Amino acid sequence: MGNEIGPFPDRPPPRSDRPPATIANIEHLLNYAGIEVRYNEVSKRDEIVIPDKPGSRDNVDNVTLTYIISLAAEHHIPTGNVPGFVEAIANKNAYNPVRDWIRSRSWDGTDRLPDVYGTVVHAEGYPDSLKEVILRKWLRSVAAAATRSNFRSRGVLTLQGAQGAGKSSWIKALISDADLADRMIKLGHHMDPSNKDSLIGAIGFAITEIGELDSSFKKDIARLKGFLTDDTDRVRRPYDRRESSYPRRTVFAATVNEHQFLQDPTGNTRFWTIPVASLNWRHRIDMQQVFAQLAEEVEDGETWWLADDEERLLHELNSRHSTASPVAEQLAERVDIDRIGAKGLDAMSATEVLEWLGFPLTNPMAREAGAALRNLLGEPKKINGTMKWRVPVRADDGFSPPKQWGKPY
Numbered sequence: 001m002g003n004e005i006g007p008f009p010d011r012p013p014p015r016s017d018r019p020p021a022t023i024a025n026i027e028h029l030l031n032y033a034g035i036e037v038r039y040n041e042v043s044k045r046d047e048i049v050i051p052d053k054p055g056s057r058d059n060v061d062n063v064t065l066t067y068i069i070s071l072a073a074e075h076h077i078p079t080g081n082v083p084g085f086v087e088a089i090a091n092k093n094a095y096n097p098v099r100d101w102i103r104s105r106s107w108d109g110t111d112r113l114p115d116v117y118g119t120v121v122h123a124e125g126y127p128d129s130l131k132e133v134i135l136r137k138w139l140r141s142v143a144a145a146a147t148r149s150n151f152r153s154r155g156v157l158t159l160q161g162a163q164g165a166g167k168s169s170w171i172k173a174l175i176s177d178a179d180l181a182d183r184m185i186k187l188g189h190h191m192d193p194s195n196k197d198s199l200i201g202a203i204g205f206a207i208t209e210i211g212e213l214d215s216s217f218k219k220d221i222a223r224l225k226g227f228l229t230d231d232t233d234r235v236r237r238p239y240d241r242r243e244s245s246y247p248r249r250t251v252f253a254a255t256v257n258e259h260q261f262l263q264d265p266t267g268n269t270r271f272w273t274i275p276v277a278s279l280n281w282r283h284r285i286d287m288q289q290v291f292a293q294l295a296e297e298v299e300d301g302e303t304w305w306l307a308d309d310e311e312r313l314l315h316e317l318n319s320r321h322s323t324a325s326p327v328a329e330q331l332a333e334r335v336d337i338d339r340i341g342a343k344g345l346d347a348m349s350a351t352e353v354l355e356w357l358g359f360p361l362t363n364p365m366a367r368e369a370g371a372a373l374r375n376l377l378g379e380p381k382k383i384n385g386t387m388k389w390r391v392p393v394r395a396d397d398g399f400s401p402p403k404q405w406g407k408p409y
Contacts, residue, residue, distance in 0.1 A: 340392055
């Protein structure tokens, strides 16, 4: 930092020696001090780099911003709007560290994907072809999330296998730049779709691993499925007055120990399950080159979602991991999932659903039906003193509930 800051772009008003608080003046001050301010599109956070001020990483955002406010005060600039101005300047300097890493070197033409496939040894009876398709398309989705503006995730890479197999370590090794991996991969995130902080905590990374996936399924599965495949995230940044929409930059992976963990037969193909026998996460594959290759494939129009025949095969294999009860399976077949939440639906209790599906009207079966309805439709509402769900019966089902079951709204 030199001794003279030079004239501010926006000069003091008449009869004042105080430079006005404007974006241009704050930007001039930052340039004078050698302070770099930029916006990270993945983390959705502003980053402030102050030369010769390493300090502690604890509370770094507030500390660095306080330093800028102090600097403004030293130069007689009113400080009330400084945080918002810093955010505006950072937004002009937006960057995506994952995209920059992927594009740091052009692909050299060597196909390293077979080496990546070799790091995942699948369980006996699982087809090599599907493993390779899932890995290629999911990794391609990571490249697409970093390089495309109109991205929507289509699948969650789900590694099922024994504890200690190295599932999380394998995910962490996908970015071979250790510092970037620490910042851009989140491991062991506990996903609670009913908790906004849990959702916001998942979207500031290039790859987020949902740990203990089976415990997340005990929450609102319908909301979880919708969140995982959203194309935008709504976040209110610290100095914003309202929420804003941001393109989704996160791709999800999941790990689970239990063999049978899939609870919702209507949406299980969102979970691209590979049962693993072992994983090599100590490989020395140049992952930057892998993603450079995949980014080229995205540019060439290659897709990151499964074709119909691939999805059918996945559905068949995922059924081996299903915990769905007969009630849940029948319910999935006879509801119109595209009309969930629509108006004009019939209200039905768990017992009434059992009667509709033709199951015995017993207390255990009613509890099973209630669990299946919660997984599929969310929480019930009390209607005429009874907890009921609005059930979107398929138009071709031929079912017409008795009037006493609850009129549509």
